[in-house]
Amino acid sequence: MDVTSVDFAIDGTEPIDPGGRATHPSFPTNGRGRTTGVYAPDGHRAAANGHSSAKRTGGTVSVIIPALNEQHNIGWVLERIPATVNEVILVDGYSIDRTVEIARAVRPDIVVLHQASRGKGAALRAGFEAATSDFIVMIDADGSMDPGEIHQYVTPLMNGYDLVKGSRFLNGGGSTDLTAIRRFGSKAFVLMTNALFLVRFTDLCYGFCSFRRECLKGLALTAHGFEIETEIAVHAAKAELRIAEVPSMERERRFGVSKLHAFRDGQQVLRTLVRERLSSRKRPVVDRITERALSDWRAAAEAR
Numbered sequence: 001m002d003v004t005s006v007d008f009a010i011d012g013t014e015p016i017d018p019g020g021r022a023t024h025p026s027f028p029t030n031g032r033g034r035t036t037g038v039y040a041p042d043g044h045r046a047a048a049n050g051h052s053s054a055k056r057t058g059g060t061v062s063v064i065i066p067a068l069n070e071q072h073n074i075g076w077v078l079e080r081i082p083a084t085v086n087e088v089i090l091v092d093g094y095s096i097d098r099t100v101e102i103a104r105a106v107r108p109d110i111v112v113l114h115q116a117s118r119g120k121g122a123a124l125r126a127g128f129e130a131a132t133s134d135f136i137v138m139i140d141a142d143g144s145m146d147p148g149e150i151h152q153y154v155t156p157l158m159n160g161y162d163l164v165k166g167s168r169f170l171n172g173g174g175s176t177d178l179t180a181i182r183r184f185g186s187k188a189f190v191l192m193t194n195a196l197f198l199v200r201f202t203d204l205c206y207g208f209c210s211f212r213r214e215c216l217k218g219l220a221l222t223a224h225g226f227e228i229e230t231e232i233a234v235h236a237a238k239a240e241l242r243i244a245e246v247p248s249m250e251r252e253r254r255f256g257v258s259k260l261h262a263f264r265d266g267q268q269v270l271r272t273l274v275r276e277r278l279s280s281r282k283r284p285v286v287d288r289i290t291e292r293a294l295s296d297w298r299a300a301a302e303a304r
Helices: 051-057 074-079 099-106 120-130 147-158 180-197 213-219 228-238 262-278 291-303
Strands: 003-005 061-067 087-092 111-114 135-138 163-167 209-212 243-247
Touching (some): 087 099, 147 243
Parallel strands (some): 061 087
Antiparallel strands (some): 163 209
8 A cells, every 4th residue: 555644655555553464454343243342454353441552553533524405415425434433423414305315225324423513524514523433534525435445544644644635636546527627627736735835745735534533622623615625735744733634436426417517616725724824823623504403402401
């Protein structure tokens, strides 16, 4: 696996654990496809009281999936999530189709949340806050990202990294979904980010990512839309987290039309980069709560 970091690169090699062995992710299971322990590269459960070994070589995994009207895609995604994942959280934007119904049918143990504020960023932040595992992986619901790659995002975390970004531009990665305009914009934003923040990213606006849950507070995320991916990367760099990039293959969404708007969302990314460069202060989170969320909260309070 080709893994690059902000400060150095490990090209064409498997990550090495503290014992000097190439690590291959393996989870102990209970025979029903669910894990009985934590993500351990040697296939054994990490010691419950072994803080030092768990820090580098083990941890449980939560997968966060934001979704809005993805009934034709969500089943495909959930069926391909490795049985070794401990927790799957679907953050639904009040879909008006059968997204939630299909998700629960395919994966009965799924945790379903309804986001209180609109936008992909708001959905992901809600999922991050609800996650209970050591490692958090975010993936899209449209089938453009392969859940089979999840191990690539967990292995570097097991080997000491704090955040792992997927890159379509590393050796072994790619995309069949990038239009000429989106490709140009992606490259331009990467060059701008690297110049402004003195980093060496190869990709920026890509939503396949993972990080240690203990780093969530330091990331101080506030984004509401697609610019959440940019905010994660920039805040991680400013917080001096140990960052890795891994190759990833992006496909066209399986069904439906993308909710990404190149120019509108590109402007949001640009504003995010300028704001982050000019300010070192953390921004407060100001969410615009939807009427639907308020109604649900009232109903829940009355039912108690």
